[in-house]
Structure formats: C-alpha cells, structure tokens
Amino acid sequence: MARGIKTMRTRLKKIIKTSKKKKATAVKSSKTPKSSSVKSPVKRIKASPRKKAPSKTVKKPSSRKARVKKVSAKRASPTRKISVKKVAAGTSKKTIVRKKKTEAEKAKIKVLAKKKLKKIRANKPDFLEDRKYNEFLLSVVGEEGIEVAENVSLEEISDVELAEGMDLKANIIRKYLYALYETGVVTYRRHRSKTGWYTYYWKLHPERIDMALNEIAGKDINYYERELRQERENQFFTCKNREECGRVIFDHALETEFRCNKCEKKLEFTDNSNIIEGLEKELARLK
Incomplete structure (x- = not known):
C-alpha cells in the first residue's frame, strides 16, 4: 500500500510539472512577436503602400422627376440664349444717322x-x-x-x-x-x-446785372474791410529786399530779433498810412 501511494504521488508530481511547463510555454508564445513568415507581407504593405485604384462610382438609376428636370433644362438652354440676344438687342441704343447739311x-x-x-x-x-x-x-x-x-x-x-x-x-x-x-x-x-x-x-x-454787381460789390467790400482792419491794427517791418521778402508784422519781427527770415538782413519799420488811405477811398467808392 505504501508503495502504491508513493507511485501515485510521483505520478501526480509529474502531471503537475508537465501542466506547469505547458502553461509557461503558452504564456511565452503569447508574449513573443509573430513569426517572420506571417509578419513580412504586412511590413511590405506598410513600407510601400500601393496606390488605390479610383473607385468606380456606380451611377444609381435617377428618379423620374430628376430625369424630367434634366430633359427640360436641356430643352430650355437654347431658348435662353436666344432670349438674351433679344433683350440685348432691345436695350441697345438706337444709332441715329444724321445727314450732313449741304x-x-x-x-x-x-x-x-x-x-x-x-x-x-x-x-x-x-x-x-x-x-x-x-x-x-x-x-x-x-x-x-x-x-x-x-x-x-x-x-x-x-x-x-x-x-x-x-x-x-x-x-x-x-x-x-x-x-x-x-x-x-x-x-x-x-x-x-x-x-x-x-x-x-x-x-x-439786364435786370439781373444789378444783382450780380451787388454780389460782387459785397465780396469786394468784405475783402477791403478785412485788409483795412489788418493795416490799422498792425505795425509792419520790411528789409531792403522788400519786393522779394515782403512785409512782416511786429510779432513776427520780434520772434526773429528784427532780422529778415529769408535774407537775414535788418528789418525796419515802414509807414503804411498811404495803404490805409487807398483802402478807405476804395471802400467809399464801392459803398
């Protein structure tokens, strides 16, 4: 009996060992990558992907309404062109040919x-x-x-x-x-x-000439009054080159230390009483 039990134990140990070995090999096989024979065609496809052939679109049979629309559009196209021409001809300007006088x-x-x-x-x-x-x-x-x-x-x-x-x-x-x-x-x-x-x-x-004259006179009066006011209210200074450089008022002369801004010559006071007198006479004539 003792021998029988020992033999049974040894057999069980062997069975357990073999089962453990089988499990270990199964786990290893699942972890290890696939064989080169299976993987090689997949690698080739990824490395050089082939161009996809253009997919042929299979035209679905159109409905009856769509077919009717297409036919009507085809028929209408020539008539549209004709109508455009007619409108263009209608809207075009008439060319009037004028006879030359003898x-x-x-x-x-x-x-x-x-x-x-x-x-x-x-x-x-x-x-x-x-x-x-x-x-x-x-x-x-x-x-x-x-x-x-x-x-x-x-x-x-x-x-x-x-x-x-x-x-x-x-x-x-x-x-x-x-x-x-x-x-x-x-x-x-x-x-x-x-x-x-x-x-x-x-x-x-002719009756409008008086209105035009009054309008012109009004503009002239405003101009001369403005000029007269400026001459009366200011003192003017000039240099020797009066015609080229012109006159300046006292404030401007003071800013440049009484030197001409253009030729840098000394500025001197000028009497403008003759200009004032002339402007007053012109205003009296206009008024």
Missing part, C-alpha cells in the same frame, strides 16, 4: 442768322449805354463778349445762329455765354429735335 443749306442758315442779328442790333438795348453795366460786361467777357451779350439781350437765340451770324466759331460763342451764365445774368433753354440733336437757346436778363 452747302446750300448752310448758306441759307447763315443768311437767316445774319438777318435775325441785324434786327436785334437795330433795337439796341438801353442798358448797354449805362457805364456801370458796360464795365461789368467788359470785366466778364471783354469787348468781343459784349457784342455776344448784346445779341442775346432782346430775344432767345441759339449759339449756332450766333456763330453763323457773327462769323465766329461756336465754341468761342459758348465760352462767352457760359461766362455770363456763371454770373447769373444769362439763362438757357435746351430743345431736342426729332433726330436727337440738342439746340441751346440763350437769353440775357
């Missing part, structure tokens, strides 16, 4: 213009005899411009008629008329013919 027509216009101007000159307006008005027009347009002003003073007349009747270029006539228009003594009216040509008719209003 020499006979030009001569006729010239004769009629001269007759009209002759009639106007026969009834010379009274306001041009006034020296004040004459001086005003001379200052604005000069001697040649006074004749233009005279021709538009009684009735409306176009700049084309003035140019033909006075034997002057139309742009010269317009230059004088615009100068008078800026002062407010001349107005114009624009007329459009059937051919789309614009004609400008001009008229001078």
Whole structure:
C-alpha cells in the first residue's frame, strides 16, 4: 500500500510539472512577436503602400422627376440664349444717322442768322449805354463778349445762329455765354429735335446785372474791410529786399530779433498810412 501511494504521488508530481511547463510555454508564445513568415507581407504593405485604384462610382438609376428636370433644362438652354440676344438687342441704343447739311443749306442758315442779328442790333438795348453795366460786361467777357451779350439781350437765340451770324466759331460763342451764365445774368433753354440733336437757346436778363454787381460789390467790400482792419491794427517791418521778402508784422519781427527770415538782413519799420488811405477811398467808392 505504501508503495502504491508513493507511485501515485510521483505520478501526480509529474502531471503537475508537465501542466506547469505547458502553461509557461503558452504564456511565452503569447508574449513573443509573430513569426517572420506571417509578419513580412504586412511590413511590405506598410513600407510601400500601393496606390488605390479610383473607385468606380456606380451611377444609381435617377428618379423620374430628376430625369424630367434634366430633359427640360436641356430643352430650355437654347431658348435662353436666344432670349438674351433679344433683350440685348432691345436695350441697345438706337444709332441715329444724321445727314450732313449741304452747302446750300448752310448758306441759307447763315443768311437767316445774319438777318435775325441785324434786327436785334437795330433795337439796341438801353442798358448797354449805362457805364456801370458796360464795365461789368467788359470785366466778364471783354469787348468781343459784349457784342455776344448784346445779341442775346432782346430775344432767345441759339449759339449756332450766333456763330453763323457773327462769323465766329461756336465754341468761342459758348465760352462767352457760359461766362455770363456763371454770373447769373444769362439763362438757357435746351430743345431736342426729332433726330436727337440738342439746340441751346440763350437769353440775357439786364435786370439781373444789378444783382450780380451787388454780389460782387459785397465780396469786394468784405475783402477791403478785412485788409483795412489788418493795416490799422498792425505795425509792419520790411528789409531792403522788400519786393522779394515782403512785409512782416511786429510779432513776427520780434520772434526773429528784427532780422529778415529769408535774407537775414535788418528789418525796419515802414509807414503804411498811404495803404490805409487807398483802402478807405476804395471802400467809399464801392459803398
């Protein structure tokens, strides 16, 4: 019996040892990396990844509504182009072809213009005899411009008629008329013919000359009053090069220690009583 028990113990020990060995080998096999034969193809794929072939998109059969829309769009495309052309043609500006005037027509216009101007000159307006008005027009347009002003003073007349009747270029006539228009003594009216040509008719209003003169006089009075105030309230100093360097007031002379800021020469007091007297006379004349 004792022997039997010993043998049983030895067998159990062997079984336990073998089971322990099997467990140890199983644990080692799980921890150790996979064999090279299994791993090599995976490594190759990672090292040099192959380009993916473009996936072919399989078109799904479109619905009936989508097919109808596509067909309608295809049909509508040519009609849209045509409609755009039609709109473009409709909105385009009409090119008006103007016929050139013949020499006979030009001569006729010239004769009629001269007759009209002759009639106007026969009834010379009274306001041009006034020296004040004459001086005003001379200052604005000069001697040649006074004749233009005279021709538009009684009735409306176009700049084309003035140019033909006075034997002057139309742009010269317009230059004088615009100068008078800026002062407010001349107005114009624009007329459009059937051919789309614009004609400008001009008229001078003598009663507006007084308003223009008063406006100019008011500006001049303000200017002279300001200058007179400055001359009375300040003392002026000049150097020998008065024309080049100009005058300076006392405060500026004191800052530079009575030396000219430009030529550095000595500044001396100048009497401005003559300037004050001249400004006072000019103000009295304007008022």
